[in-house]
Amino acid sequence: MRQATLHQLQILEAIARHGSFTRAAEELELTQPTVSQQIKRLTETIGMPLFEQLGKQIYLTAAGNQVLSASAVISEKFAELEIAIDELKGLKQGKINLVASTTAKYFVPRLLGTFRRKHPEIELALHITNQEGVLARLARNQDDLYFTGRPPSDLDIELRPILDNPLVVVAPSNHPLAGKTNIAVKELATEPFIFREAGSGTRLVVENFLAENRVAVDVVIELSSNEAIKQAIAGGLGLSVLSQHSLDLETQNGLLTILNVEGFPIQRHWYVIYPTGKQLSVAAQTFLDFSIAQGKQIIEQFSADLIPR
Structure with a gap:
C-alpha cells in the first residue's frame, strides 16, 4: 500500500466522480494513456480490481470504494497540514481553489485581478460550472470557496453575501x-x-x-x-x-x-459559501474577507469605467 502515490489517488477520485477515464484525464490535464497507466499501477499495488465496466458505465468495485474512502481522509489530512504550516509561518500564501456558477464569471475575475495585485504571493484557480456543478463540488468539499446566486437549503453551509x-x-x-x-x-x-x-x-x-x-x-x-x-x-x-x-x-x-x-x-444576491466547519486556509480567509469588504466597490468601479465620457 505504501507504493500508492497521492497522484494515483487523485486520478482514482476524478474517475470515480466523472465515471469516465477520458473526462478525468481532461480535468487533470493528462493524457488518457497516462491515466490508464497510473490506475493500472495502483491496481497492481492494491492487488484487486478497482473499477468494473458494465456496458458503457464504469463503477468502483468494493476495493475501489475502500481506496476512495481512504483517499478522502488522506487528502483532508494533507489540507489540514498545509493550513497548519501556513499559520505557523504566519504567511498569507498558498493556493486558493475557487468555484463559480456560470454567470458569476462576469465579476469574479475582476475580484481576482484586484486581489492578485494586492497578494501576488497567493496562487488562484477558478473553475466555472453551472449551479448543479457548483453544488456537486460543494457536497464533495472539493474546493475552498464557492460563488453562487442560489445557496442550497439542504446542505449545512456558511454563507456570506458579497454583491x-x-x-x-x-x-x-x-x-x-x-x-x-x-x-x-x-x-x-x-x-x-x-x-x-x-x-x-x-x-x-x-x-x-x-x-x-x-x-x-x-x-x-x-x-x-x-x-x-x-x-x-x-x-x-x-x-x-x-x-x-x-x-x-x-x-x-x-x-x-x-x-x-x-x-x-x-x-x-451573490454569495460566497463553504461547508460549515470547514477550516479555511490563511489565503482563503484573506480572499473571503477581501471579497466581502471590497467586492461591491470593485464591481461598481468597473461598470463606471465602461461608461463613455
Whole structure:
C-alpha cells in the first residue's frame, strides 16, 4: 500500500466522480494513456480490481470504494497540514481553489485581478460550472470557496453575501418594446424566449417568477452560455432574462437593451459559501474577507469605467 502515490489517488477520485477515464484525464490535464497507466499501477499495488465496466458505465468495485474512502481522509489530512504550516509561518500564501456558477464569471475575475495585485504571493484557480456543478463540488468539499446566486437549503453551509445580482429582461436595442415603461408581465407571453439549460440557477428563478405570475412563454431555444444567449438576442431570436452584471459592454455599445417590465429586476444576491466547519486556509480567509469588504466597490468601479465620457 505504501507504493500508492497521492497522484494515483487523485486520478482514482476524478474517475470515480466523472465515471469516465477520458473526462478525468481532461480535468487533470493528462493524457488518457497516462491515466490508464497510473490506475493500472495502483491496481497492481492494491492487488484487486478497482473499477468494473458494465456496458458503457464504469463503477468502483468494493476495493475501489475502500481506496476512495481512504483517499478522502488522506487528502483532508494533507489540507489540514498545509493550513497548519501556513499559520505557523504566519504567511498569507498558498493556493486558493475557487468555484463559480456560470454567470458569476462576469465579476469574479475582476475580484481576482484586484486581489492578485494586492497578494501576488497567493496562487488562484477558478473553475466555472453551472449551479448543479457548483453544488456537486460543494457536497464533495472539493474546493475552498464557492460563488453562487442560489445557496442550497439542504446542505449545512456558511454563507456570506458579497454583491447584489439583479436579473433583467434583455432585448435587442431595436425591439418594439425598447424604451417603453411599465411593460406588463403578461406581454412576455407573446414574445419568443431564450432560456438557459436545465440546472441553471437563473433559469430556475425565472421559471418560478413566471409561474407565480401565471405567464407561459414560448421557449424557442435553450443555450448553456450567456455569451451565446446575448448573441441570439442581438440576432432577433428572442428575449431572455440575464444577470445585469453580464451586460455592461453590450448595453454601453447599444447592441442590447434592458426592458422596463413589471416585477423586474428580480433582486437576487451573490454569495460566497463553504461547508460549515470547514477550516479555511490563511489565503482563503484573506480572499473571503477581501471579497466581502471590497467586492461591491470593485464591481461598481468597473461598470463606471465602461461608461463613455
